[in-house]
Amino acid sequence: MKWISVKWLTVYAVVYMIFLYAPVILLPLFAFNTSTIIAFPLSGFTTEWFVGLWYTDTLHTALGNSMIVGVTTALVSTLLGAFAARASARFAFPGKTGIVGLIMLPLVLPEIIVAVALLVMLNQLGMPLSLWTVVGGHVLICTPFSIAILSSAYRGLDRELEEASFDLGESRWGTFRRVTLPLVLPGVISSLLITFTISLDEFIIAFFLTGTDVTLPVYIWSQLRFPAKLPSVMALGTILLAVSVLLLILAEALRRRSAARQGVDTTLAGV
Template identity: 50%
Template structure:
């Protein structure tokens, strides 16, 4: 019986390994091919590669409308990251520091934006903005992005704040610190890795988000919406591929830094 189980286990692991390789290939192969086609000296995407050139990168970095859309995404992402992290820090501290009777209900409401389809959320926000007379702009995009990034910030910061030793805060209060100064001198430094991770993750989510920006943009386009609008023109595809490659590299770097900061912070003893 032991021999049977020992021989079955490698077979199961082999099947799981094949599935894992196939899954990762399906997910990441198109992403890995994007930088390759972005240096292809041709207007079309096809094998074999005609030649190598950096012309499309130079074109992307000098295209006025594309740079304007990039700047719009950076502005929206930065504001959303700061607002979401501030709101998330307040909510995470309340949920971890105090024993609230309806904490699970509150967490359920916080999680709702993560399970609602973005197209439904985008249409709902568009209808509300129209009914209250709010002009579609980068401001409405930012409001929509705050709705979907606050839950992410809350969960990231709760994972950090739950490991706190409350006796440290109580000792600071006993030594004469006010609650406000105790927060800045004790709580904030210990929560800083989680705050940095929240800023990076929420910025990345806002920067890459398309559906809400598509419904709420008006005449001020963010980069994902601008890229979508340019895909209809074959002559502009190489520049879009080059910009997409730069975005992928930047997004990957931000996610890696956020993960590293979160892990380094959780690894410290509080």
């Protein structure tokens, strides 16, 4: 694309970034706006919508539910991800491509298909819908992300370090605790943060698989119908965005630290 000058490409990149950030910038603007109507011009500055969130009990319940779902999902999918990432990074075994492909499948499967499939199975088995069924679905879609993050952590792990540890008389557990774990720990924490964030924001599966207990996005969906509730939804969204970005910065920093510790190029790994 050299025949297009670099200047135009830069202009394009800037315009594209404005396109990407347009909704993100509007979110806090309307969250601090006094008017209940979500439109310009802005009428004045207020924090009442944020204060209001503090007194909304249904929101607190939804937040609590999302926390339970998010934390459980993060733990389970990172554990499952660690098994699979370790296996695929360290060992050759028959059917590897097919097995890893199947595990990574939810990454490209439309969420509505995953949701509907689980719904059909749960109904057939006569299992009631609850927060745990949501966790079941979330683990499925989060595990591939965990594998992607942990694979790069495990690939950077030098096999000889572990062998040296065995040779020096460490037990398998000792080797894991003193050699393997410290090296992949930043990757593990990064995976926990990312999977938690995905679960916290996931709507479609939660919408289909939740019973009477709603998660935060399902709560937001129910609030979008009431125009009067919109400013507080904006305030809630602003808080969620801030929290997500903080968690992501943390995850990214940890991932880079882990890569730097293993001497891997940080620009491409994990992308």
